[in-house]
Amino acid sequence: MTADPVGILIVNYNGGPHLSACLTALERQTVPRYRFEVIVLDNASRDGSADGIPTRFPWVRLVRSSENLGFAEGNNVAARYAHGDTVILLNNDTIPDPYWLEELLRATAEHPGHTPASKLVFADRPDVMNSAGLCLLRDGRGMDAGFELRDGGQFEAGGPVFAGCGAAVVLRKDAAGNVLDPDYFLYYEDLDAGWRNELTGMHAVAAPRSLVRHVHGAAAGGESPVFRFHVDRNRALASLRNADAFLAVWAGFLLLAKVPQAFLRLARGKVRRRNAVAVLGAFLSYLDRLPGTLVDRYLTRCWHVRRGG
Numbered sequence: 001m002t003a004d005p006v007g008i009l010i011v012n013y014n015g016g017p018h019l020s021a022c023l024t025a026l027e028r029q030t031v032p033r034y035r036f037e038v039i040v041l042d043n044a045s046r047d048g049s050a051d052g053i054p055t056r057f058p059w060v061r062l063v064r065s066s067e068n069l070g071f072a073e074g075n076n077v078a079a080r081y082a083h084g085d086t087v088i089l090l091n092n093d094t095i096p097d098p099y100w101l102e103e104l105l106r107a108t109a110e111h112p113g114h115t116p117a118s119k120l121v122f123a124d125r126p127d128v129m130n131s132a133g134l135c136l137l138r139d140g141r142g143m144d145a146g147f148e149l150r151d152g153g154q155f156e157a158g159g160p161v162f163a164g165c166g167a168a169v170v171l172r173k174d175a176a177g178n179v180l181d182p183d184y185f186l187y188y189e190d191l192d193a194g195w196r197n198e199l200t201g202m203h204a205v206a207a208p209r210s211l212v213r214h215v216h217g218a219a220a221g222g223e224s225p226v227f228r229f230h231v232d233r234n235r236a237l238a239s240l241r242n243a244d245a246f247l248a249v250w251a252g253f254l255l256l257a258k259v260p261q262a263f264l265r266l267a268r269g270k271v272r273r274r275n276a277v278a279v280l281g282a283f284l285s286y287l288d289r290l291p292g293t294l295v296d297r298y299l300t301r302c303w304h305v306r307r308g309g
Helices: 016-027 070-079 100-110 189-199 225-242 245-267 273-306
Strands: 006-012 036-043 060-065 086-090 094-096 115-122 129-131 134-136 142-144 159-161 168-172 204-214
Touching (some): 006 016, 006 070, 016 036, 016 094, 036 070, 086 100, 100 115, 100 168, 100 204, 129 142, 134 189, 168 204, 189 204, 225 245, 225 273, 245 273
Parallel strands (some): 006 036, 006 086, 115 204
Antiparallel strands (some): 094 204, 115 129, 115 168, 134 142, 159 204
16 A cells, blocks of 8 residues: 555435535544545536535535546546545445445555455345456356355455456556546446456455445346446457457357347337447447457457467
8 A cells, every 4th residue: 555545436416415415424524634535526417416515414526427438437537636646436326334445445455466355235235245256257248256146254254256346346546547448438347357357366355344335236127228228248359358259259149149139028018128238339339449459469368478478
């Protein structure tokens, strides 16, 4: 850790009462205030959720965007206001435990060069796991370890995980000052960041004593078209960029196969039209980003492997 305060980055979009609860919890951290700074990037919210920050939380730096930049680029913009190279991503719909930051900084010091991730439980069911880190499945999907399992202490040992959930994870700025790939907008940007870190030897580790309660899915909803578009597209893009050749190709074919499947389900009345259109849009957007992602694949995977990383 450097002498710079660690930057806690919060991207807010129509956060409602969740944002205030999150910032109130940060006021109660056991870590002295001079050791951390909080930057809130408001993504052109329409509900006024960030308006009270200057008076209610004057120690928070509020940055306003005139447009919705998404979770990925929103965090990148917020990171530019952080003084140090180490930052912590924290969702606006989380309530961190008073010892959350202390334990996360402890894990960072104990695992230099790696990226600790907090333990997340559901806000309305604090005895049920939301995430103990991200796992990579064989088909390229990311999955929250322990999702919907009752927390019986089985995750307290910590240890390596494939990636940290973007709701509460330590990351480091890259050479351009970014922490996430802005092309993802939202969803799978955390898996992609962890995957790229894995390829360079910067592993994610679980910090189970760094506890956060999370209102899961508050930002975009469970099966909205926004969710469907970004999850389907970004899952294929993450595999194309980072996976072995077989999975990189297979993930693209899986996305292609979902298009007729979605419209067949639409014809049978099993899915709404806008969700079927979202799947088609995901595939077309994937094709649009295909050339640039192949270049990224060489830079983030093949280049590193050739140099013996």
